[in-house]
Amino acid sequence: MADFEEQQNLLEEDDESSSGERGSASGADRQMSAICDPSRALHRVVVLTFMCFLGFGSYFCYDNPAALQTQVIQDLNLNTAKFMQLYAWYSWPNVVLCFFGGFLLDRVFGIRLGTIIFSLFVCVGQVIFAAGAWLDLFWLMEVGRFVFGIGGESLAVAQNTYAVNWFKGKELNLVFGLQLSMARLGSTVNMNIMGWVYNKVAAAVGSPGYYTLGASLMIAAVTCVFSLICALVLGFLDKRAERILHKEQGKTGEVIKLTDVKDFPLTLWLIFIICVGYYVAIFPFIGLGQVFFIEKFNFSPAEARAVNSIVYIISAPASPVLGFMVDKTGRNVVWVITAVVATLAAHVMLAFTFWNPWIAMSLLGVSYSLLACALWPMVAFVVPEHQLGTAYGFMQSIQNLGLALIAMAAGAILDSRGYLVLEVFFCACICIALIAVVMLYFVDYVKGGDLNQSAAARAKVQKEATSDAEAKRRPSKQTQGDLARLAPMSAFSLRNRYLSRLGAQLPDHCSTHLSSLAYRSVLK
Amino acid sequence: MAPAVTMRSNRVFVVLLVLLFSFCQSFVGGTKEYQRKLIVSVNPNATTLPPGGDLLHVRAVGNDDTLHFLFCSQGAPTLLIVHTNSSTSSVQVNWPQFLSRNVSGGLRVEPQSSIQYSIAVVFSRLLEYDDVNDTAKPDSGFFPPYELQNFKWTRLQLFGAAALVCGKTPEFVNGSLCLKLSVFDSDGRAESWPRLLHSSNSSQLEVWLDGITTQAPNSRFLLELQAVGGDFPLSRVDVRQFIDDEFTPSIFKVSEWVSPAAGGSDVLGYVQWKPVAYRQSSPALEDATPCRYSDPQSQDANATAASSALIRAFFSAHNVTGLNVSFGLAGEPFYNSTKFLSWTVLVGVGAPPVDTFSPIVLTIMAVGLGIPVILLLLGGVFVCIHKRRQGATAAYQSIN
Numbered sequence: 029m030a031d032f033e034e035q036q037n038l039l040e041e042d043d044e045s046s047s048g049e050r051g052s053a054s055g056a057d058r059q060m061s062a063i064c065d066p067s068r069a070l071h072r073v074v075v076l077t078f079m080c081f082l083g084f085g086s087y088f089c090y091d092n093p094a095a096l097q098t099q100v101i102q103d104l105n106l107n108t109a110k111f112m113q114l115y116a117w118y119s120w121p122n123v124v125l126c127f128f129g130g131f132l133l134d135r136v137f138g139i140r141l142g143t144i145i146f147s148l149f150v151c152v153g154q155v156i157f158a159a160g161a162w163l164d165l166f167w168l169m170e171v172g173r174f175v176f177g178i179g180g181e182s183l184a185v186a187q188n189t190y191a192v193n194w195f196k197g198k199e200l201n202l203v204f205g206l207q208l209s210m211a212r213l214g215s216t217v218n219m220n221i222m223g224w225v226y227n228k229v230a231a232a233v234g235s236p237g238y239y240t241l242g243a244s245l246m247i248a249a250v251t252c253v254f255s256l257i258c259a260l261v262l263g264f265l266d267k268r269a270e271r272i273l274h275k276e277q278g279k280t281g282e283v284i285k286l287t288d289v290k291d292f293p294l295t296l297w298l299i300f301i302i303c304v305g306y307y308v309a310i311f312p313f314i315g316l317g318q319v320f321f322i323e324k325f326n327f328s329p330a331e332a333r334a335v336n337s338i339v340y341i342i343s344a345p346a347s348p349v350l351g352f353m354v355d356k357t358g359r360n361v362v363w364v365i366t367a368v369v370a371t372l373a374a375h376v377m378l379a380f381t382f383w384n385p386w387i388a389m390s391l392l393g394v395s396y397s398l399l400a401c402a403l404w405p406m407v408a409f410v411v412p413e414h415q416l417g418t419a420y421g422f423m424q425s426i427q428n429l430g431l432a433l434i435a436m437a438a439g440a441i442l443d444s445r446g447y448l449v450l451e452v453f454f455c456a457c458i459c460i461a462l463i464a465v466v467m468l469y470f471v472d473y474v475k476g477g478d479l480n481q482s483a484a485a486r487a488k489v490q491k492e493a494t495s496d497a498e499a500k501r502r503p504s505k506q507t508q509g510d511l512a513r514l515a516p517m518s519a520f521s522l523r524n525r526y527l528s529r530l531g532a533q534l535p536d537h538c539s540t541h542l543s544s545l546a547y548r549s550v551l552k
Numbered sequence: 553m554a555p556a557v558t559m560r561s562n563r564v565f566v567v568l569l570v571l572l573f574s575f576c577q578s579f580v581g582g583t584k585e586y587q588r589k590l591i592v593s594v595n596p597n598a599t600t601l602p603p604g605g606d607l608l609h610v611r612a613v614g615n616d617d618t619l620h621f622l623f624c625s626q627g628a629p630t631l632l633i634v635h636t637n638s639s640t641s642s643v644q645v646n647w648p649q650f651l652s653r654n655v656s657g658g659l660r661v662e663p664q665s666s667i668q669y670s671i672a673v674v675f676s677r678l679l680e681y682d683d684v685n686d687t688a689k690p691d692s693g694f695f696p697p698y699e700l701q702n703f704k705w706t707r708l709q710l711f712g713a714a715a716l717v718c719g720k721t722p723e724f725v726n727g728s729l730c731l732k733l734s735v736f737d738s739d740g741r742a743e744s745w746p747r748l749l750h751s752s753n754s755s756q757l758e759v760w761l762d763g764i765t766t767q768a769p770n771s772r773f774l775l776e777l778q779a780v781g782g783d784f785p786l787s788r789v790d791v792r793q794f795i796d797d798e799f800t801p802s803i804f805k806v807s808e809w810v811s812p813a814a815g816g817s818d819v820l821g822y823v824q825w826k827p828v829a830y831r832q833s834s835p836a837l838e839d840a841t842p843c844r845y846s847d848p849q850s851q852d853a854n855a856t857a858a859s860s861a862l863i864r865a866f867f868s869a870h871n872v873t874g875l876n877v878s879f880g881l882a883g884e885p886f887y888n889s890t891k892f893l894s895w896t897v898l899v900g901v902g903a904p905p906v907d908t909f910s911p912i913v914l915t916i917m918a919v920g921l922g923i924p925v926i927l928l929l930l931g932g933v934f935v936c937i938h939k940r941r942q943g944a945t946a947a948y949q950s951i952n
Contacts, residue, residue, distance in 0.1 A: 323802045446801030459920035468933040
């Protein structure tokens, strides 16, 4: 991430804002140290640290089953279909919760309490999961994953809302980039460390077995406790900042109206199909990947885990870079086609050849990042602003539904037919996504839409649009303050709102209260 | 004598060719399977039931050749396959000579001149060792080996073209070691895992250890096999990798213990297996346990002949090679977890069968890749027509 510029901006803007704040702050004129003053950069860096680690525990523990696949299956006498249930149960609550996450955070709990509650769910869920392993009760492990799932996705929404509330403008790129990197770091560390933890515990306990598994998962739960502590600290700091700076609690700003679904255009449904068809060939594959690399390519377990985690390692630096590139060149549909074809090539390589899987997995990592950068912003081009919340919620909901179902199907296929048929199945899912994106290209072309416009063409349209909008708005503009904020935004600035999450530069005039919608999808 | 591992990058093109071939084959109208007529007889021409074990003889008659499959549990269980180039060859057993096990000649294939090739596999010993540290390295902790020639074998049970025989020894307490031989009349694939592909030139032997009381809780087993290849001993083990694990999930390799012809490339006879053993009689994927083999080494021909009646009776001068197959890897469950272990091996003459893709895989890939391409073409055509239609109705028209 090339963010020296942003670092400088961070400091400059803070100096301006802090001097302004100090001037307008009433009473409370104590000289707080830089680290305690919410308006100063150093304090915000501290808050940023806590914000980044907020999601660490959730991402660390999400892929615990994949990192310990052999041990889970052996110690608990499972087959692969039952093993994949652990992933399915994580996705089931999010089929419904995607619609309610924003609502719960804005109206019911508030951001602070909401974050703490969701962190608590994550922590408790992981502890129940570990307890289920300790007691050799598989149904309890499924309950644990269910509870963990309730907290996990909603915590990502809360994390983004915090970021949007504390950081503005160009800093936001850096913050989101850091959050993405921390999430990926959590996944990578999990993949590479849990096997070692298990072996150490087995050496201490004496033999492998479900006790060892339960103890290892309890150790993993420590990261969730750590995240819970971060949530508590963040809540405290946020409340304190609210008191000192007199600002409001952050809001996600999401509005969900399910009746809007009937207005979704064909292009949006095609985007949904692409999303589902693509992601079901990535996450269940990573879930089952370790044993695949051990059996087919004769990797050692440590090597297999490393190559399994390469997708996450690559997407941490690649996402901001590719997001910047997509923003500069436009033509989202072409990038989506490229990403889908590259993923198909990677799966075909893994299925039909014995070539070194590092190549295929690296290709998978890059194309996965590219698709995230190009696909999610397209929703904003296709749907009006007041329906965006519903559109993103729906997209995540069916994504989770697809993941839950396909995770179970993948396990069943592997048990009965082996790895080649499983890979062919994943290739078929990607082919469905490919069919959808080809159709999207033609439908968009025929309708004369702007999904595939280059960035230069978009800038031209935006100039014309804003000049038109200015001309329309001039007579009706009455006061400077509130009404100006309510004025409708042009399509171009809407798009920037979401692309900026992925590393592009934000223009100064856009507001960012809906940014979290697109961003949390990038993490998944 | 070292195993040859085929791992070259032009394997991809071979795979594509195989894909193309199997596709074309299914279009052309099915493979021309080589069918044989199977005639099964137990203890042929015996006046009384031979004590100690039966002799099974299956004549697999083709168009112009015959394969004689002989399976006997007198002494160590032995499978002998004799390939003759006449469809009227027969087997003559001199029972007193056969049962005395002193001299060769007790079993003859007439006419002698029609014999092309013969291969025999002897299951000589079962070894057990105590894997105290769970390393699965069979180099110490051995208990006294079980000599299969000293087992008490049951009578042969026939199921069509398959025969089952079980053996016990006092150390097993209640357990037994069973062998099931299946002879085939055409190409096909077995129903239960590892679902080895067989042809009419091969026979399948399943070995399983059922309910044996082990000497130690952490015991693992090795099975010793000896092979007699007539003039061309089975000297090396080839390991072939294949991308399709559809019929034996998670196993991508096949090991073949072959007897190469003088010349090196042709293979006259083989013992083929997949490096997996199963810990349940109706196994699921998680019941698979890997197995390894040791390099084939020469054995004492006289000892082998002494241990097996069939070898003594048929072969007069022969080379014997042997290898050990060890079951289990470090970290895998021990025999005592399920008290069951089964392993399957395919023995035959000629070249070993090669696995192909199933039609499902080919269809899915063809449909999955074909539809986007067709859509792209159709869409491109449609877009061209659309553009031309737009260009035809020009924005400006001439005024006069």
